[in-house]
Amino acid sequence: DTGVSQDPRHKITKRGQNVTFRCDPISEHNRLYWYRQTLGQGPEFLTYFQNEAQLEKSRLLSDRFSAERPKGSFSTLEIQRTEQGDSAMYLCASSLGGPSNQPQHFGDGTRLSIL
Amino acid sequence: AQTVTQSQPEMSVQEAETVTLSCTYDTSESDYYLFWYKQPPSRQMILVIRQEAYKQQNATENRFSVNFQKAAKSFSLKISDSQLGDAAMYFCAYRVQETSGSRLTFGEGTQLTVNP
Numbered sequence: 001d002t003g004v005s006q007d008p009r010h011k012i013t014k015r016g017q018n019v020t021f022r023c024d025p026i027s028e029h030n031r032l033y034w035y036r037q038t039l040g041q042g043p044e045f046l047t048y049f050q051n052e053a054q055l056e057k058s059r060l061l062s063d064r065f066s067a068e069r070p071k072g073s074f075s076t077l078e079i080q081r082t083e084q085g086d087s088a089m090y091l092c093a094s095s096l097g098g099p100s101n102q103p104q105h106f107g108d109g110t111r112l113s114i115l
Numbered sequence: 116a117q118t119v120t121q122s123q124p125e126m127s128v129q130e131a132e133t134v135t136l137s138c139t140y141d142t143s144e145s146d147y148y149l150f151w152y153k154q155p156p157s158r159q160m161i162l163v164i165r166q167e168a169y170k171q172q173n174a175t176e177n178r179f180s181v182n183f184q185k186a187a188k189s190f191s192l193k194i195s196d197s198q199l200g201d202a203a204m205y206f207c208a209y210r211v212q213e214t215s216g217s218r219l220t221f222g223e224g225t226q227l228t229v230n231p
Contacts (some may be wrong), residue, residue: 033218042119042206042221043160056218091160103150104219106160
């Protein structure tokens with residue numbers, strides 16, 4: 001169990017640029033979640049995958065945001081035409097599926113700074 | 116919509132003492148899970164303890180225990196024998212019980228300082 005891995009740890013970019021983040025979940029976990037956390041606040045849900053299917057999206061996920069999990073393993077989160085308000089920590093979490101309702105395990109996050 | 120409220124932005128405790136962090140939530144659901152997560156500075160979120168709403172017995176994990184009051188929609192975390200390594204931001208979180216899985220709704224967090 002190597003834990004949830006996120007890449008990069010930090011990303012600095014100019015407003016208007018596109019960015020892509022990657023998340024590698026714990027290998028046997030079929031559920032994957034993306035959250036956004038701004039400074040001094042709790043994480044806010046963005047979207048959730050079960051295997052390769054995107055089952056839930058928050059209203060926070062505007063049309064500039066897109067997430068994929070093509071083979072049911074790693075996931076990518078892309079933000080197009082970045083804005084100042086996109087500056088945040090983007091957290092990925094994964095969990096086991098099934099009726100036992102397993103807890104979510106979080107990665108270290110990707111900190112995005114928009115200049 | 117479910118909401119989670121942590122009314123204490125900051126708390127401090129002396130090493131070896133006991134501290135209680137407060138959390139209240141609002142929901143119309145009868146089956147759900149509650150969690151406390153710990154987030155040290157620049158480090159990942161770690162699960163501290165969880166509570167199933169259908170269980171009347173309060174969860175405990177070593178020095179960590181909860182006081183779950185379902186009717187009052189209250190879920191406080193007690194840390195006994197506080198250690199320097201307990202210093203972190205603590206988040207209370209709520210999750211509806213669904214077999215298909217669902218989002219966590221977090222509170223605003225409580226920053227805990229442990230004084231030597």
